[in-house]
Amino acid sequence: MPYQRNCVTVLLFQIMSLKAIDALPITAHPMTQFATGVMALQVQSEFQKAYEKGIHKSKYWEPTYEDSLSLIARVPIVASYVYRRIYKDGKVIPMNDSLDYGANFSHMLGFDSPEMQELMRLYVTIHSDHEGGNVSAHTGHLVASALSDPYLSFAAALNGLAGPLHGLANQEVLLWIKSVVKECGENITTEQLKDYVWKTLNSGKVVPGFGHGVLRKTDPRYTCQREFALKHLPDDPLFQLVSKLYEVVPPVLTQLGKVKNPWPNVDAHSGVLLNYYGLTEARYYTVLFGVSRSIGICSQLIWDRALGLPLERPKSVTMEWLENHCKKASEN
Numbered sequence: 095m096p097y098q099r100n101c102v103t104v105l106l107f108q109i110m111s112l113k114a115i116d117a118l119p120i121t122a123h124p125m126t127q128f129a130t131g132v133m134a135l136q137v138q139s140e141f142q143k144a145y146e147k148g149i150h151k152s153k154y155w156e157p158t159y160e161d162s163l164s165l166i167a168r169v170p171i172v173a174s175y176v177y178r179r180i181y182k183d184g185k186v187i188p189m190n191d192s193l194d195y196g197a198n199f200s201h202m203l204g205f206d207s208p209e210m211q212e213l214m215r216l217y218v219t220i221h222s223d224h225e226g227g228n229v230s231a232h233t234g235h236l237v238a239s240a241l242s243d244p245y246l247s248f249a250a251a252l253n254g255l256a257g258p259l260h261g262l263a264n265q266e267v268l269l270w271i272k273s274v275v276k277e278c279g280e281n282i283t284t285e286q287l288k289d290y291v292w293k294t295l296n297s298g299k300v301v302p303g304f305g306h307g308v309l310r311k312t313d314p315r316y317t318c319q320r321e322f323a324l325k326h327l328p329d330d331p332l333f334q335l336v337s338k339l340y341e342v343v344p345p346v347l348t349q350l351g352k353v354k355n356p357w358p359n360v361d362a363h364s365g366v367l368l369n370y371y372g373l374t375e376a377r378y379y380t381v382l383f384g385v386s387r388s389i390g391i392c393s394q395l396i397w398d399r400a401l402g403l404p405l406e407r408p409k410s411v412t413m414e415w416l417e418n419h420c421k422k423a424s425e426n
């Protein structure tokens with residue numbers, strides 16, 4: 095067993111990760127606390143140890159695989175600690191080995207209803223990844239291309255996920271929806287909602303949760319969550335507002351003319367589902383996304399090592415190339 099570990103050491107390193115989080119102010123954003131905890135886990139990297147011992151490159155994938163499994167298993171512990179520290183009593187809820195990944199994560203956060211566990215299974219699955227070009231998956235791949243281990247690569251990916259144009263959008267959606275309710279009430283009419291959307295756009299902001307870098311239709315992950323809501327919470331006022339937005343926002347964005355995809359994405363729906371089951375702290379939502387994405391990113395890192403992919407480096411150009419390019423562009 096090349097990667098057999100001493101349980102006491104693993105536990106000690108786990109505690110060190112939580113202590114690293116404790117060094118941050120409680121007011122630090124949950125994503126900052128989460129990424130810090132993940133970085134502190136890096137001291138356990140099997141890849142780093144194997145590399146230092148001179149492992150042959152054809153075998154790189156093996157400790158990468160080992161690190162990836164450990165990382166995926168440990169991130170719910172770090173993430174739930176961040177939640178309990180900021181919003182609850184700070185006490186760690188021990189994992190329950192009889193539960194699956196999603197249900198156990200929900201349990202460690204402090205939510206034990208079967209409906210919330212089912213939602214967390216759906217959440218983790220659909221957020222794990224949907225291709226490799228998004229900021230977090232691409233960052234993980236880029237950093238790993240320097241032979242940084244999975245902990246370092248995934249922590250870097252989390253910092254990309256923390257941006258409002260990427261994973262932080264799920265926090266923004268619920269806050270925006272709540273601002274609609276605060277200003278216009280839950281029984282807002284379609285006309286009032288349209289006015290609110292225009293007001294948001296005219297103030298130089300985006301309507302969070304609509305549009306996508308590559309998708310050109312409704313995000314299938316939005317549709318999954320809509321189906322879940324239709325089954326479990328059809329009468330929830332915030333879900334009804336989300337449904338109304340589905341009717342109102344795409345035509346407004348189309349009318350705006352500049353938007354390539356006016357349809358809702360995964361983030362447009364997730365917040366109202368979590369909010370319904372009591373996970374109301376929107377600032378924490380991106381951490382849930384991060385835990386889920388560990389599965390997609392780490393799987394890609396194992397393939398990167400198995401295929402021996404090279405260091406990634408964008409092409410550089412000379413000043414001469416740039417001048418010629420601009421000259422040609424101005425002639426067209």
Ligand code: MLT
Binds near residue numbers: 224227228230308360
């Ligand atoms: C994602 O899942 O990462 C988002 O949909 C963003 C993207 O794919 O670019």
